[in-house]
Each structure stands twice: as structure tokens, then as C-alpha cells.
Amino acid sequence: MSVDSLALMAILGMGLATYVVRASGFFLVQRLPRSRFLDAFLHHLPGAMFVALVTPPVLNGGPPTWAGALAVVCCATLRAPLLVSLLAGAATVALLRQLLVGY
Amino acid sequence: MSTGVTFTLNGFRRGFLASVPLGMGAATFGALFGFLADQHGLSGLEALLMSGLVFAGASQLVALELWSTESSVLLISLAAAFVNLRFMMMAAAMRPWLAPLGPARAYGSLLLLVDMNFAMSLADMHKGGKDAAYFLGSGVLLWLVWVASTGFGHAFGHLLRDPNALGLDFLVPACFLAMAVPLYQHKRSLLPWAVAAGASCLAWLLLPGASYLIVGALAGALTGALRDERR
Numbered sequence: 001m002s003v004d005s006l007a008l009m010a011i012l013g014m015g016l017a018t019y020v021v022r023a024s025g026f027f028l029v030q031r032l033p034r035s036r037f038l039d040a041f042l043h044h045l046p047g048a049m050f051v052a053l054v055t056p057p058v059l060n061g062g063p064p065t066w067a068g069a070l071a072v073v074c075c076a077t078l079r080a081p082l083l084v085s086l087l088a089g090a091a092t093v094a095l096l097r098q099l100l101v102g103y
Numbered sequence: 104m105s106t107g108v109t110f111t112l113n114g115f116r117r118g119f120l121a122s123v124p125l126g127m128g129a130a131t132f133g134a135l136f137g138f139l140a141d142q143h144g145l146s147g148l149e150a151l152l153m154s155g156l157v158f159a160g161a162s163q164l165v166a167l168e169l170w171s172t173e174s175s176v177l178l179i180s181l182a183a184a185f186v187n188l189r190f191m192m193m194a195a196a197m198r199p200w201l202a203p204l205g206p207a208r209a210y211g212s213l214l215l216l217v218d219m220n221f222a223m224s225l226a227d228m229h230k231g232g233k234d235a236a237y238f239l240g241s242g243v244l245l246w247l248v249w250v251a252s253t254g255f256g257h258a259f260g261h262l263l264r265d266p267n268a269l270g271l272d273f274l275v276p277a278c279f280l281a282m283a284v285p286l287y288q289h290k291r292s293l294l295p296w297a298v299a300a301g302a303s304c305l306a307w308l309l310l311p312g313a314s315y316l317i318v319g320a321l322a323g324a325l326t327g328a329l330r331d332e333r334r
Contacts, residue, residue, distance in 0.1 A: 013180030015156035015176035044327030052319025053143030093270030
């Protein structure tokens with residue numbers, strides 16, 4: 001049980017950044033006029049963020065992660081519980097890694 | 104102000120107890136985070152601190168994804184803010200309950216704003232609920248469950264051997280995919296998401312570290328905002 005000082009900085013940074021987001025929504029709604037651009041930007045940011053985070057490593061992982069990603073997207077589209085989607089993805093990746101050499 | 108909004112112990116208790124079923128969902132996710140934090144080299148105390156101080160699952164997973172790369176504190180913090188931007192909308196939507204409370208109680212309650220207590224509180228507000236402590240009670244239950252389950256997941260994570268053969272290294276990207284799917288609206292999301300994917304891949308090839316994340320997210324969201332604004 002130890003805490004690396006850089007890790008602590010990162011955790012405090014994340015906590016502060018997240019709280020600023022939480023508090024600013026309430027702070028701003030009491031003061032700022034809303035703009036269409038800002039609304040749309042905030043609407044699109046989380047999805048774009050997930051896509052940007054996932055696409056390069058999934059493409060880079062070869063056929064096992066391509067198939068795993070497909071499995072997760074199918075499960076989530078069918079509104080499977082989060083845990084089911086995750087296990088389906090991990091199982092697909094594991095299976096293909098057994099079948100295909102080098103991944 | 105004669106809004107009729109109150110802040111009582113009874114409301115707190117009602118929010119706390121009403122959130123127990125949701126808490127079970129949070130516990131699964133919290134244990135998963137604890138397990139993955141162990142896989143990514145965080146100590147138990149680091150994982151607990153992150154869950155306690157950040158208290159936002161998606162951004163904590165993003166941090167794990169960035170942890171192993173040479174990411175700076177600034178990038179990890181910025182990524183957390185980006186992923187959690189939806190909290191801004193939620194906090195804004197909580198205005199009818201928070202505004203009459205005064206700053207200390209309003210900004211104090213916002214420490215524990217997450218998707219689940221927001222959803223619960225909004226539902227109670229729509230049913231005519233006037234006790235804003237409901238929001239805080241719900242948040243406190245979810246926070247306790249989140250921190251405890253993180254510790255549990257971290258403590259038992261190391262019992263699994265060779266996690267990559269089991270595909271467990273895929274769980275973090277799988278989480279993001281599963282969370283992205285419900286956000287997808289075909290007409291509105293296709294273009295910005297395609298731009299985000301393309302830009303992130305280009306940045307992955309051309310730029311160092313995890314900057315592909317910021318480049319892709321900004322490119323996608325800006326595209327979507329510029330397009331929507333013109334409609």
C-alpha cells in the first residue's frame with residue numbers, strides 16, 4: 001500500500017478537474033446565456049472522446065480485438081447489461097488469440 | 104425564496120435508501136475498476152484514492168488507459184474533465200433544487216454528482232419532490248459503495264493469472280465501446296464520430312504518447328458543433 005508522488009498528483013489533478021466540471025455546470029447556468037455551438041460541442045464531446053480513445057488500439061490489436069469490438073458493439077446495441085457486453089468481448093478476444101498465432 | 108425546496112435528514116435518508124438497488128450496479132463496476140487498476144499497476148491505496156477523490160468511473164478507466172503511456176499529469180486531468188463533461192449538463196439541470204440551497208450546500212452536494220444520483224434525483228424532482236437532500240443522500244450511498252467495491256476488486260484482482268490470455272486487457276476498451284453505443288444517434292453522430300476515429304488514427308501514427316485522444320476528441324466534437332450550428 002504505497003502512493004507514488006506522480007500518481008498522487010495525477011489523482012488530485014483528475015479530482016480537481018472533475019469537480020470543476022461538476023461545479024461549473026451549476027455556476028454557469030446561473031450566469032451565462034447558452035449558445036447553440038457550446039451545447040452541440042458539449043453534446044458531441046463524450047462520444048467523440050470514446051471513439052478517439054478506442055479506435056487506434058483496437059485497429060492495432062489485429063483480428064482478435066476487431067472481432068472483440070464487434071462483439072461488444074452487438075451486445076450493447078441489443079441493450080445487454082454492461083457486464084455481459086464486456087465478457088462477450090473478452091471471451092471473443094481470448095478465443096481468437098488461441099486460434100491465431102502471433103496476437 | 105419561496106420555492107418550497109427543503110434540505111432535511113429525512114430527504115437524505117430517502118435518497119440513500121432508494122439508491123441501494125442502483126448501488127449494486129455501481130458495485131460491479133467499482134470491483135471491475137479495482138481489478139483493472141491492479142492490472143495497470145496502481146497500488147491499493149492509489150486505486151482507493153482515485154475512486155474516493157475522482158468518483159467517476161469512465162474517467163477513471165480512461166486514466167488507467169493513459170497510465171502506462173508517458174502521459175503527463177495535465178493530459179490525464181484534461182482527459183478526466185473531457186470524459187466527465189456530461190456532469191456539467193447534469194449540474195445545470197439540477198438548478199431547481201440547488202439554487203435555493205445557498206452556495207455551501209449546493210456546491211457541497213455537487214462533490215458527489217454522478218449519473219446515477221442525477222437520474223434518481225431528476226425522477227424524484229419530476230414527481231414533485233422538493234427535498235434537495237435526496238440528491239446528497241443518494242450520492243453518499245453511491246460513493247460508499249464505489250470506494251468499497253474498488254478495494255474489493257483490487258484485493259482479489261491478483262488471483263487471476265495471465266489475464267491477457269483471457270482477453271482481460273480488452274476490458275477497458277470494451278467498456279468505452281459499451282458506453283459509446285447508447286450515445287450514438289445515427290443522423291447526428293455519424294460524421295463527428297467518423298472524424299474522431301480518423302483524426303485519432305492519424306495522431307496515433309504521427310504524434311507521441313496519448314495525444315491521439317485529445318486530437319480525435321476535439322476534431323470530432325468541433326466537427327459536430329460546427330455542423331449542428333449551421334442547421
